[in-house]
Amino acid sequence: MAVPHQIFKQLAKKRLVGKEGKEKEREIRKLLVEMPGYKTGPYGEIRKWLQGEIQENRKRGRVKARVFFDVKKEGDAQVVLLGPPNIGKSSLLKKLSSIQIKVADYQFTTLKPIPAMVDFDGALVQVVEIPGLLEGAAEGKGGGRAMLAAARNANYAVLMTSADTPLEKVKAVRDEMRRVDLPTPKFLICNKIDLPGVENIITSLKREFHDIEIVPISVEKNIGIQSLRDAIWRNLELVRINVGGRERPVVLARGAAVRDVLDEIFHDATQPHTIKISGPSAKFSDQQIGLEHVLYDGDALEIH
Ligand SMILES: Nc1nc2c(ncn2[C@@H]2O[C@H](COP(=O)(O)OP(=O)(O)O)[C@@H](O)[C@H]2O)c(=O)[nH]1
Ligand SMILES: [Mg+2]
Structure with missing residues (x-):
């Protein structure tokens, strides 16, 4: 049975304390994989919160990393x-x-x-x-x-x-x-x-x-x-995801899902798309998958 959502959120917050940049993003992604897959209700809210944290974290990262x-x-x-x-x-x-x-x-x-x-x-x-x-x-x-x-x-x-x-x-x-x-x-x-x-x-x-x-x-x-x-x-610890029609792969942290690819390309993963996958994480070529499907290095997506 899943842990009560309040406890999960507390644990999640604890695990993010003191982390920043890539390390924080990796931890958030682990949490997203570990948590129950509900899209609505309290766990849906927590999922949204964690995904928002990824965006916030990236913004902070960009500001800080601008001058190396x-x-x-x-x-x-x-x-x-x-x-x-x-x-x-x-x-x-x-x-x-x-x-x-x-x-x-x-x-x-x-x-x-x-x-x-x-x-x-x-x-x-x-x-x-x-x-x-x-x-x-x-x-x-x-x-x-x-x-x-x-x-x-x-x-x-x-x-x-x-x-x-x-x-x-x-x-x-x-x-x-x-x-x-x-x-x-x-x-x-x-x-x-x-x-x-x-x-x-x-x-x-x-x-x-x-x-x-x-x-x-x-x-x-x-x-x-x-x-x-x-x-x-x-x-x-990165994955390269080839996307039909793009010259270079989208490169994301290990543990990334289809949603993250759409985020990266369209800066918005909410629009409906038909997505087919081939490669290491596909059960068969051109398998149709959803936004939460976790990607492996070398996967190829067709987005319609
Ligand atoms: N014997 C040998 N000398 C090397 C090798 N790689 C580089 N060198 C030499 O080591 C010296 C220093 O190289 P450099 O790349 O400027 O070192 P850096 O100061 O660490 O950037 C040069 O004379 C290179 O030709 C190698 O694999 N074997
Ligand atoms: Mg040198």
């Missing part, structure tokens, strides 16, 4: 790349996207955050390199604190190092992240695994960062790049 230090937030999601200088951050961005980035064999080549657009089967993810000025960043040296704070607006942060960088340097960056209360990085990239002696550095990284996944790559030798792309996409 010098980098304008663009695309469907944003990931920041943090790490010591000279580890191959710029080289990696250049490899993942088609933009021109300056790469040089000396430290502090990059003085400003540099964004690159990376295409994940139609979903555009902005990957931002944060320059290697992080030592003392929490104290606000060289604008580093602003950059670290800005990392909070991104979907998540990734930590990066290289096989020829002392462990102490990447630990220092991790410590700065902790000091400004950034969430634990989703994973740790170790570049330059083409260099000799790489087994030792991987072993010590695994010991020091035992709670996060380590992704070994070599930008120069083109090793591990596909695994890295997979890790970036997987950790975003």
